[in-house]
Amino acid sequence: MKGRELMLSGSFFGREKTCRGKAVIDRRTKRLLSRILPGEIAVINHRDLDEVAAEGLVRKRVKAVINASPTLSGEYPAAGATRLVEAGIPILDRVGEKVLKELREGEPIELKGESLLRMKDGCWEEMAKGELLDAIRLEEQLSRARDRLEERLKPFIRNTLRYAGQEESFVTTRLDVPTLRVPLRGKDVVVVVRGAGYREDLTAIRSYIREVDPVLIGVDGGADALLERGWTPDLIVGDMDSVSDQALLSGAEIIVHAYPDGHSPGQKRVESLGLAPHVLPAAGTSEDLAMLMAFEEGAELIVAVGSHSHMIDFLEKGRKGMASTILVRMKVGTRLVDAKGVSRLYQKDVRAREIAWLGAAALFPLVSFALVNPKFLHLFRLFWLYLRILFP
Template identity: 55%
Template sequence: MSSVRTSIWRRPRGRDARIGGIVRIDARTKNLTKRLRPGDIAVINHRDLDRVSAEALVACQPAAVINAAPSTSGRYPNLGPGILVAAGVPLVDAVGDTVMTAVTEGQHATVDGGSLLVAGQAVAHGALLDAAAVEAAMEEARAGLAIQIEAFANNTMEYLRQERELLLGDVGVPSVRTQIDGRHVLIVVRGYHYKEDLQTLRPFIRDYKPVLIGVDGGADALVEAGYRPHLIVGDMDSVSDDTLRCGAEIVVHAYRDGRAPGLERVESLGIKDAVVFPATGTSEDIAMLLADAEGATLIVAVGTHVTLIEFLDKGRAGMASTFLTRLRVGGKLVDAKGVSQLYRSRIGGPWLLLLLGVGLAALVVTMAATPGGSAALQVLLSRWDDLWSWIVGVFS
């Protein structure tokens, strides 16, 4: 059945083509992608669809995506809609919040142009976006980017006034059992290009054996790449049960007042020694603060936010905390792309000896395969016998 659905998803469609599929609906896109299958119709409510969410949707190969909210509101040039359209996934935009109750999970529905039909009746209607429409929206959003930069700066200053201790004082970092002092730390967030960066960093991980910290779904990313995280940090809303049970130390991100919604889930899995870290900001922030406070010599970040567009693309006012956290950890923090460009794998002595041995073996085989080489090899062996006899005679 999955192969049939995949072939449907890959077939080019015109704007008037009717597309059928099973409805998968969720207001949180990252939750929806966990159960979205090739050929399904994804119904989301995601204002300013970001790049990471769009790439996750494309990876699931849906027949179409129906967005209750505007995929681009004009606040800033978000990249998500362009990724979906470029991948050939029909995107019906801004159909309205009523679609979230007009359809139910598991229903069969049809997309006809900009309309979503259930049992032949239209339950939602919006704009079927194409490349031209997406580009026009991007141009309009770029024109208003200066306003968003100003708003981001004001938000950052307000956050700094309220959370001065993040930069200047003690943020109440709890102690953990994992030994971090004096070691490199690799923090993985399931964000921008995390798979490619993890692949590039394999020599670095092999040689330096850093402490591996997965932030929520970033822990799954480490497991998928063949590693076991030492620490899992986050509110535990997007990491799998299997990964939580892998033996890693758990640090639950809690609100400032101590409420930790993720702690109940962790304890329900039989994990009783989880550490609670009450702090404002995002889970990737507290992972960096934890590594810094525990004495990490270098913090390498995978999938985290680097550019202004990435900060805005995250779509939350609290991204100011991430900006300030980067100021605090400062000299220790390196983005994964920088490590991959600057780092070159070290070749140890044993590997050099092995390489030399393989080369000599290949030379001997080559010489033995030809008459002239065989004669030369016999001469060399004779000289070696003479040398060895002389050495034995000296020491005897």
């Protein structure tokens, strides 16, 4: 963490001792991200902040984060705290739920050291104390979390195996997919989930999307990810808890993921916008449903962007196993291409090196032609002499 400590030396953890701003309060970070503005202070209750939520806070340019719960509890290496610290955003941890109850939306607050202050009778008064999560404490907690990873893995595996038996019918019984306006048979399908790195990976495959023109499926907030990049989703699949009204009104066909018993909390929200969604009851996650639906409808290729594929992903989502995801991937694996992390294959230094080699290759025939042509050779000698005069 030495590099990160150096990076933070001029931030809140260095010169600045106080941080003031308007409080934006919400127990659900997803909801808070929809309304917080740059320079405001996020007051949340998010144990083990996940990377996607943290990235949202960074992009919103929040001034600080006040968390009623531990941003990194040490139970597993959740990535959100690291992302905030890398961005130089102060985190005051473990202030307690009383803060959420007593603070008012838009109220000015001040973060001073490990104290949270509010204005009372014209003076700043301490209302709570917490733990300032700086780079040193972060590394200590990450170290403990890494040490506990194997301990968490055992119950995770047991949970996955137990629910795999219960959810077997989810993948062995054909889905009752409604008749869709957008045919999937024989098409490439891109399933976009708002998971870690989804923006970068979606950007990395933009040429593929432009050339192949696949069917675009946004899983809840994945629909907004597509709109951010200038693409309109063809289908939106999910329980509709994190997709925007703008995405729902984009003209995409909507499939509400209902519980196996038919209960569908998201249906009411979609219908309140004057839309008529399909409702599809199924076990598993919404991204599992989207992939399985594309497979059963005859998609030629399924490209997954931002999908959840390992234990940390699922622990950050509050799930203690990944039974349905393993089963679905076993079934659709012959047609599935997981683009998670594909952006890491194209590092800037590699591109620069390739461009340099390409430039050198392009110059070679020009230089060769100049060397065998007397006129070019004469000009070259004049140019060389000119350089020698300018830079003796």
